[in-house]
Amino acid sequence: MSSTAEAVKVVAPRPRGGIVQSVNDSLVVARRNLIRMSRIPEMIIFGIIQPVMFVVLFSYVFGGSISVPGSGVSAEGYREFLMAGIFAQTVTFATAGAGAGIADDMHKGLIDRFRSLPMARGAVLTGRTLADLVQTTLTLVVLALVALLVGWRTHEGFFSVLGGFALLLLLGYAFSWIGALIGLSVRTPEAATSGGLIWLFPLTFVSNAFVPSENMPSFLQTIANWNPFSATVQAARELFGNLPPGYPVPDAWPMQNPVLASVLWSVLIVVVFRTLAVRKYRSATA
Template identity: 80%
Template sequence: MTAVSDSLVIARRNLIRMGRIPEMLVFGLIQPIMFVVLFTYVFGGSIQVGSSNSTQAYREFLMAGIFAQTVTFATAGAGAGIADDMHKGLIDRFRSLPMARGAVLTGRTLADLVQTALTLVVLAVVALIVGWRTHENLGKVLAGFGLLLLLGYAFSWIGALIGLTVRTPEAATSGGLIWLFPLTFISNAFVDANQMPAFLRHIAEWNPFSATVQASRELFGNLPPGFRAPDAWPMQHPVLASLIWSTVIILLFRTLAVRKYRRAAG
């Protein structure tokens, strides 16, 4: 209970800091909104999914990918924030307090989760404006957003590890983004994985990012007419695969990040 209390205190500290710097939220929204506009109105008429070539079908197919990309790109912010705290010596001040060692990282990732949730709400409103619609009940839609947030929380622990490993916030930002581009684009986020070359298709099918995207599409009811999911197990059972991937990432990278934090603060 002490560790939980300490984590909530650190989370509150980070949320207050975020509230005083609204540019962080605004700039975090610009990129996903640009992706929505570009892929919907520039590429939407040229990309076919399933048996339909309508812009509306691709618009609904696309949005789960944009949502997932948005929550994973928050990794860079998490890493930069922790690297900044390390660089300014704030972590040394936390060390002098009688608090759980893992609370600093847990509090930071929880604050990032709240920010990601707010970003998703705004992005969902923008998606509705450009024509995105869901075709399932409210429970399934909320479950889809829950899987997206779980993936974002899992990736924030990867960002935490990167932030503890590099020396400057700038390096954390670069290190947090460079590997995300191949991860998100070699997936089913923007195109049907069935249309990829064989070696890329297998990577996309077993990509944890793809599992969450596919699960969200099913829960939102955004699978286009005639769409056939790949035969790979994660694509046939995307909800379960998404839960497994996110849980494994959290357990693995939280362990590594807390161990790195203790070593860095020792």
């Protein structure tokens, strides 16, 4: 018995320190998910087609019909106003994919296999969200190229534009943790997809993404102006230089300080929902 115990001690992998192990395990899980995505290219293709359709439809169908303060009813003016909203919608809609992926791993028992390994508990979820962030980045790059083709332009410096896209990706990463929590809370990937989308529609449409919030009823204006989605959209518009001259900025703190508000909202969402998701993961696999 003693020789067997000694053999087990030699063979069994020794977990490293907490932070080092967590980072390494998260990267390993992220790599596994990226390899899986690359072997199912239709996941990436369909994820790109939908936002491209939104760009084309909104640009050409609504472009000459919606008035934007500062530019009036202008297809070009609305296109520049619109694109930050489409970018933000794209990164947040990736939430459904994150939830469905985690629910699928739970359904197939893969999470139980991870649990049998000497790895950090939160690494499974962190790795998944990091992989989703890479896919979202790829989608955002393609979407930006399509937007340039239909006439969208930026009017600020390179680093300002880069900062706008960084805020969009931070919002997408934050929302992927909401998707992770949903994926752990349902029984099937189909339910995770539905649960990941149903709350996103009011969040994105009761915002300043597609129309100025001043066109809404007063009670909806308050909701839209304090919506974390709206803060990121407003910040991206400022950093891209897509706000028309004389555009009336709503008298609400997030709209007056959109960059800071966007960062604070995203960090808060990550902290809260990562904590809840990891706790749910531990109880679900206990």
